[in-house]
Every structure is written in C-alpha cells, then in structure tokens.
Amino acid sequence: MKKVLVLGAGQLARMMDLAGSPLNMDVKAYDVRSNTVVHPVAPIHVYGDLAHGIAEADVITAEFEHVAHDTLATCEASGKLLPSSQSIKIGGDRRLEKQLLESCQVPNAKHVVIESKEDFEQAIEQLELPIIFKSALEGYDGKGQWRMKSVDQAENIWQEMSDFIAQSKSLVPQGIVAEQMVPFSREVSLVGARNTHGEVAVYPLTENHHTSGVLSVSVAAPIQENLQQQAADVFAKLTEKLNYVGVLAIEFFQVGEQLLVNEIAPRVHNSGHWTQQGADTCQFENHIRAIAGLPLGSTHLVRPTAMVNILGEDTVPNEVLAIPSLTMHWYDKEKRAGRKMGHINISGHDELELAQRLVALANILDDQAFPDLAQFAKKYLSRVSK
Template identity: 75%
Template sequence: MNKVLVLGAGQLARMMELAGTPLNLDVKAFDVRSHKVVQPISPEHEYGDLAQGIANADVITAEFEHVAHDTLAECEQSGKLFPSSNAIKIGGDRRLEKALLESAQAANAKHCFVNNKAEFDAAIEKLSLPIIFKSALEGYDGKGQWRLKDKSDAEAVWLDMAQFLAEAKETQGIVAEQMVPFDREVSLVGVRRKNGDIAVYPLTENHHTQGILSVSVAAPVNEALQKQAGKVFKALTEELNYVGVLAIEFFQVGEQLLVNEIAPRVHNSGHWTQQGADTCQFENHLRAICDLPLGSTALVRPTAMINIIGEDSVANDVLAIPSVTMHWYNKGKRAGRKMGHINVSADNKQELAQRLLAIAELLPKAGFPELHDFAVEYLAKQK
C-alpha cells in the first residue's frame, strides 16, 4: 500500500483521502497550523510531526501553494515530493508564475513588475489603463490588490501600495497587469505523470462572485479552444517537468485564451470531475504522484459545481433533484469560507440548466447571491 502525505489538511486533502482509499492508498495530511500529521477526514487522529510524516510516507504532495519554504525543502530532501518544490512555489509567487509563462511562451496579459515609485510610473506608461496591481506573494487581511482606472488616482494608489510593501515581512513585490476585457473565465485541469503522459479534462466555464469561484460548468467544448488550452498545459508542465494535477485559469478574449493564473494542485474548478468525468481529479493526482497509469479524463455528461460559501446546511429538498451529490467539508461555519460544494449532472446542457435553476430556487439568495441569475442566463443560452 502506498502511503501519501499531503501538505495541508483542508478539503482538498480530505477529498484525496476519499478518492485514494478505494485505491488502497493511505492518505495522511500535515496540518500547517498545528504542525501535526492527521487523518484528513478525521483530523482528531494524529500521527506525529512533519519529520515522522515524511519518514512514514512513500510520496508527498501539497494541497496548496503557500507552504512554508523550509517545509518544502525538508520534504524535497526526502526525494518523495511531487510536484517539485519549484513548481509549488510558482503557484505562490506571481513573479515566478509570469516568468514561467514567458519562458513557456504562454499568452497572458501585458504586465510588468513594480518594486518602487519609478517602476510604478513606468508601468503606467507601458500599460494602458485600467491596470490591476497584485502583490506577488499572498496578501493579508484582504489587502494586496489595487485597481487603477483613472490616472488622477495614481498617487493615492501608490501611497497605499508603498505602505503595503514597506510592511511586508517577506520579499514582497507587485505585478502590474493590463486589465483584460474578457468574454468569460475558463479553466483547464490536467494531469501529468513522471513518464510524460498527459491527460486533460474538458475546459470548464467559471463564474466568480466577489472574487471567489461560485459555479463551474463542464460540458462539451469548442475543440479549437480545448486544443489551445491543451498546448499551454503541455508547454507549462513540460517546462516544469511537472508530476500531478495542475490547473490553469484563463481569460477568454474572442477566440484567444490568456493565462490568468496557474495552481500547482487539484483545483476548485475541477471538483465537477467527481461526478462528471471518467476519473476524478483527486484520483488522477494520486495516480500521477504514485506513478500509476493516468485515468481517462473524458466527460461522462454535462456537470456543474456550485460552491457552498459561508453556509453549513442547505434545504434537504436539494437532494431530491436528480443526480445531485453533496460534498461537505466538515468545517466550522464562517462568512466567506468554502464549506462544501454541490455537483449536479444531466444528459444535456438544457437539462443541466434546468437542474441548476431548480437548485438555485431552493438556496438562499444571501448565501448564493448570483446563482439564480447565472442559472437563468445559462438556461436562456441553451434555447
């Protein structure tokens, strides 16, 4: 039996345990807050510290990209970490991410780096307004993003940004990006095995509410777009000699896909694969890091995923809608927190839209502010 240690003990580790158990994989997780190894679905069971976790594991992986660098180094030294610490770090630093996109020649928004006032001014010269400034490393307290629409606001934006940079503990920086007037957001989740085998899922259409993913829909897609996304996936993962699942978020502008960001891990926009694909992303990630043959990523039928944010229950009647599957994460209720998701499938897009609407009608507007409108629009598009 292969023993897998996941860095991070949240819902992604939990779903890896659920997918790995039938494969006879023993999945444990390192909780980065308590510094204990735990069982993801029953975190009250502890299995020692990181060193013991590394020693006991055959393979180590991560469920998030903001793992402390010394933890990554300790894992990498064991020779068991997949993907590499390099790849994981890229997901946590927009400067590295942009450098990767450039070296792999993946189309993305026009951008430049800002570390001081001179570079800030240069960015405004080089890029057209509006510009979005994002901290290179994770922000804090909701800080770390600034939008500049009007040149007259530049001074105020810079002052705030300068203070943010001055207060940063790490070698923080800013990436300035020309904002893209995109038609929609899509993402590609795919998987690569050590031997170079690659399998990608169908492109997923994503809808965000207040910056958090609220709905993802997977349905048969435009082949040209799918091919375009697949080429980017191949280029990026080969450049990284990547092993495991990786997600790429794109802006679609006309018929072109621009990479928005990449996540070196299983991804929220791939949760639909639990019901909608031949093999789910969690199982495929485990297969890849355990060096097992990849599973088919084919779409079984149109499937949508609805995030449950800040709510710890939904009306039982939702379960009465055909092909609804609930996925709760067993987390304490907190505003803005991802508490679970709902997957729903159907034989065709119109039926899927109807089921989405039926679900939306049972869920409270407060917790799912844009779901009803999304479902109505999605249904209208199928007619």
C-alpha cells in the first residue's frame, strides 16, 4: 500500500481518497487550519502534525494552489512533493502564470502586470477597453477584481486597487494583472494528467457554465477535433515545460475557432468531476496514478456526461435519485451560502438523452438553489435536438 499525503482537506482530497482506496492507496489529508493530518472522509480521525505526515508519506500532493510557501518548501525538501512547488505556486499567482504562458508561446489574453501607478497607466494605454484587473494572488468573495469600461473610472479603480494591495497580508507581494477582455463565445476546460514517466493523457474538453462567477454546470460530450487538438497541444507544452506530475486543468476562452488560456489549476478540478461517471478512469484516480508512478488510465469519454454543482444547499429532493444514471456526490460540509456542498453527475447514451435528463433534473430542483439550471437545460436540449 502506497501512502499519499494531500495538502488540503476539502472535497478534492476526499474524492482522491475514495478513488485511491480501491487502488490500494492510503490517502491522508493535511488540514491547514488545524495543522493536523486527518482522514479525508472521516476527519474526526487525526494522525498528528505536518512533520509526522510528511515522514509517513510516500508521496505528497496538493488539492489547492494557495498553500503557504513555507509549507511547500518543507514538503519539497522531503523529496516527495508532486507536482513541484514551482508548479503549485504558478497556479496561485497570475503573474507567474502569465510568464509561463508567454515563455511557452501559448495564446492568452493580452495583459500588463501592474505594480505601480505607471504600470496602471501603461495598461490603460496598451490594452483596449474593456479591461479586467485581477489581483495576482488569491481573491475572495469577488474582491480583488475590477472592470473598466471607460477611462473615467481610472481614478476610482486605482484608488481601490492600491488600497487593496496595501492591505494585503500575504508574505508574497500582492500585484495586479490587467487583461484585455476577450469576446469569447464560451468557456471550456481541459483536464489531463502527466505521470512521473512523462506519459500524458487528456480528457475531452468540457464546456463550462458559471453562475455569479462560480462554476455551475460542466458538460463533456464529443467535441470538434481541432479544438481538442489545440487544447492537448497547450497541455503538452505547459506540462513538459514544468516537468509537471499529476492532474492539471486549463481553462480556455473560445474565440471563433481559437482557444485562449484563461487560467491554469495545478490540481484536480471542479470541471473534471464528470469523469467520475463519464470517463474510463476518473481524474482523482489518474492524479493518484500519476504521482504514484503508475500507468495513466484511459481518459476516453464513455458517454456524454454533465456535472451540476450544488452550492449552498445540503439537501436535494430524493426524487432526483430516480433519474437514470444520476449519482450524488456530497462533500459532508457544513452548509454556508454559496459554498460548494456537492455535485450531481448525470449521463445519457447520447447528448439528446443527457439533455432530457438535465431538463428532468431542473424540473425537480429548486429554482432558487439552482438559478440558471432550467434555462441552461432547455437551451442545451434545443441545441442538441436540431
């Protein structure tokens, strides 16, 4: 049995454990708030502190990119951390992310890094309006993002932005990345894995829908070969550059027939949860396989599958369980408005059947709790009925 320590004790570590147990993996989770190693599914069981967890583990990985840098350094010093601290940090800092994209010549939105008033003015000069300003480090609750549609807003935005930077408590200096807003037709993401032997496998591109800035629905279905190839090429370039090991997700804006990278996440990803039901091997198992040096499992799409996030709710009507092919994935978390509490996976033998089942699901679920689902399902049904 191989022992895996996951930095972070949320739903991603939980699902790594559920996928890892059948593969004979002993997965434990490091809860950064309590500084203890816990059972990922039954966190009531505590196994000591980080040092002990590191000593016990065969391999260490992360379920989120905002791990404290000293923690990453300690883990990396053990020689067990995969992916590398460099890869994890890139996911947590938009400046590093942009540097990586540029160094790999990967298409992305035109941007300027802002660290001073001069940079800010240059950004307005160099980029076309509208511009979106994003904090380089973690933002939260919609903070750390500003949209500029007219230069009249410049003074106000600069004021807010410089206050925001000044208030940062991060050990790493906060900064801003200004991006020219992209007139995209949709957002898609690619989840894939690269193992310790350099073997790569990517899942089909997933189409993502957001509600108030949070992912609400992902759909995986057969997709145009040219888009899939573009995304796979980007995945190969980035992961090779980083000598990346594990699952990595890339979010893209689709503009015409071109994909521009929006951001990358050095971990299993919400837009890959559908793989638990719709793919030969799920992203959680492939992450474990990758970091354990095992062959990657096939990422083949078994049948069209959608994932619906459950936000801020700790129950849904039991009747949804009667919908064929529907499985619930609760995270056993305390209810909090907007919090990711679980997700629903649902499949069909073709997209029409999937769309019909999504409509049936939306009819049962509460409109307030799933505000955009009914509309999405109806549109999707009309699209695939043609």
